[in-house]
Amino acid sequence: MSTGFPADSVGLVQPRRIPIAQPLTLDCGRVLPQHELMVETYGTLNAAHSNAVLICHALSGDHHAAGFHDAQDRKPGWWDSCIGPGKPIDTNRFFVVSLNNLGGCQGSTGPSTVNPETGRPYGPDFPLLTVRDWVRSQALLADALGIGRWAAVVGGSLGGMQVMQWTIDQPERVAHALVIAAAPKLSAQNIAFNEIARQAILSDPDFHGGRFYDHGVVPTHGLKLARMLGHITYLSDEAMRAKFGRLQRVNQFSFNFDVEFEVESYLRYQGQSFVERFDANTYLLMTKALDYFDPAREHGDDLAAAFRRAQARFLVIAFSSDWRFSPQRSREIVRALVRAGRDVSYALIESTLGHDDFLMPIPQYQRVLRDYLDRVAREAGT
Amino acid sequence: MTRSAGAPPDLRPDLALLCDWIRPGSRILDLGCGDGALLSYLAEHRQVSGYGLEVDEDKVARCIKAGANVIQADLDDGLRDFDSGSFDYVVMNLALQALQRPDDAVTEILRVGRVGIVTFPNFGHWRVRAALAAGRMPVTPSLPDRWYDSPNIHLCTVDDFEDLCRQRGWRIIARRLLDRSHHEGARIRLAPNLFCEIALYMLQSPEPSA
Incomplete structure (x- = not known):
């Protein structure tokens, strides 16, 4: 019994590392002989194995989606507002699986883990991945957990892209697909932002062509800049105005480049705290996976043709203030479906x-998720 | 009674009448689908598949709870997300009079649907005329909103609507003119524009898609 945690929290959770022994052929042509995935699960898999829900994470997410790692944790997992007993993704009814994707930096095999062939971190030798590769890896995870078919696959942003890819590549293994704040592919503007983020990292002298581990340094400046840039695209103009406006820390211009405006302070803080927990090579890899995502491409650039393979039922959700993946992009998905x-x-x-609203406990959002997933749960017999 | 023998007692009578017009196994688009009652009923009892469009977030949530396919959208934005002839029926129940351009809406309905089903409250009903004759905006059982809070901005009479159909070449395949209890009767047959309260039309475009 977890003490001190809210009643609707999954409480204390422990991640585990699951070895995937099967070789994985990647879109780039290379083969990973084996890999490991960091996984957290919440709730109980029922006897019929029909109540499993897969959570796909976004660019900087990981396996720690809900609950706390120790009693002193100040912050719960990244989607704790949505996952827990009695919450929209109800752990009293569902067996929820959340993983750190292949290529990640929170314990799953990725650029910062040691390459068994060399005894050194992979760094730039780690293959670039696609959303399709993640679905292949997640399908092997499902096999390892004894899950034949997901009651639902759920994800926001880049996570929503994985959800779509699941329904196309593994149609018989997804009953319901919840695609949140996503897009059918990146726009030129989206790719442009990613490219600037990558250039920030690649041009940092401490990057050392991705072998910074060997030099005992981290490309702090580049990764920080990349995150600062990303953060701007996660917030609406209105939200920034409301949160910071033109507030200054001191009510006088200082005529230098130190932090003057509150928004500068915020971005620097976000950048700095990101550097402490994230790997630059993983960031590069994730942005490339975003850029490459385009499920219509193998179907004559016809997204509807891609979705004709799908068997899942879909719930698509967009947020009015999201300009990174605007509601219009979700409408493209809906139109194709x-x-x-x-x-x-x-x-x-x-x-x-x-864009960050997909992580927020907005009442209408939670109501829609809850009502949809209630039907999913009943269908799954829980 | 105009209600068909197969219509369920739990379905709103106006929706039950629409059901009679919809072939089992067909594909429909329901514009302004409310809580999804028509879609849910047709899916369950007539193997009809389809989608509803609804702008109100509370109703969207109720559709999702009911398990109906609902797409949150404003009808005034048109049906450009939908291919021509991609539905057997496009239904719009009691929403025509609340649109910016009802004429454009019907054109779109007949582009996307092989058959369009449109219903509206008749502004020619004698109660409406009586209110206006007394110098008042009508508040009647079929038009319960007051002038300042009514969503209705383009009310029309049965005769107005049929004029528009003639002008645009929309073919009236069937119509049912009903009182507010959804009955047809001798009075309505005698003077439809005076006694009809709710009008149901089944329409096709001038050039029917094959």
Whole structure:
């Protein structure tokens, strides 16, 4: 019994590292003979194995989606607002699986883990990955956990892209697909932001062509800049205005480049705390996976043709203030699903924060998730 | 009674009448689908598949709870996300009069649907005329909103609507003119524009898609 945690929290959780022994052939042509995935699970798998829900994380996410790692933790997992007993993804009913994707930096095999062939971190030798590769890796994880078919696959942003890819590549293994704040592919503007983020990292002298581990340094400046840039795209203009406006720390211009405006302070803080927990090579890899994502590409650039393979029922959710992946991008997904004749519902959530709203406990958002997943749970017999 | 023998007692009578017009196994788009009652009923009892469009977030949530396919969208933004002839029926129940351009809406309905089903409250009903004759905006059982809080901005009479159909070449395949209890009757047959309260039309475009 966890003490001191809220009643609707999954409480103390422990990640575990699951070895995937099967070789994985990647889109780039290379083969990973084996890999490991860091995984957390919440709730109990039922006897029929019909109540499993997969959580796919976004760019900087990881396996720690809910609960606390120790009693002193100040912050719970990244989607704790949504996952827990009685919450929309109800751990009293579902067996929730959350992993750190292959290529990540929170314990799964990735650029910062040791390459068994060389005894040194992979660094730039780690292959670049695609969303399809992640789905392949996650399918092997499902095999390892004894899950034949997910009651639901759920994800926001880059996570939502994995959800779509699951329904196309593993149609018989997904009953319901919840695609949140996503896009069917990146726009030129999206790719442009990613490219600047990458250039910030690549041009940092401490990057050392990705072999910074060997030099005992971290490309702090580049990674920090990349995160600062990303953060701007996660927030709406309105949210930044409301949060910071033109507030200054001192009510006088200082005529230098120190932090003057509150928004500068915020971005620097976000950048700095990111550097402490994230790996630069993983950041590069994740942004490339985003850029490459385009499920219509193998279907004559026709997204509807891609979705004709899908068997899942879909719930697509967008946020009104999101300009990174705007509601219009979600409508493209919905249009393709309708053309493909798939079951789909689409909810547009009034919001103010921007892209990051997919992590927020907005009442209408939670209501829609809860009501949809209630039906999923009943269908799964829980 | 105009209600068909197969219509369920739990379905709103106006929706039950629409059901009679929809072939089992067909594909429909329900514009302004509310809580999804029509879609849910048709899916369950007539193997009809399809989607509803609804702008109100509370109703969208209720559709999702009911398990109906609902797409949150404003009808005034049109149906550009939908291919021509991609539905057997496009239904719009009691929403026409609340749109910016009802004429454009019907054109779109008949582009996307092989058949369009449109219903609206008749502004020619004698209660409406009586209120106006007395110098008042009508508040009637089928038009319960007051002038300042009514969503209705383009009300029309049965005769107005049929004029528009003639002008645009929309073919009226079937119509049902009903009182507010959803009955047809001798009075309505005698003077439809005076006694009809709710009008149901089944339409096709001038050039039917094959």
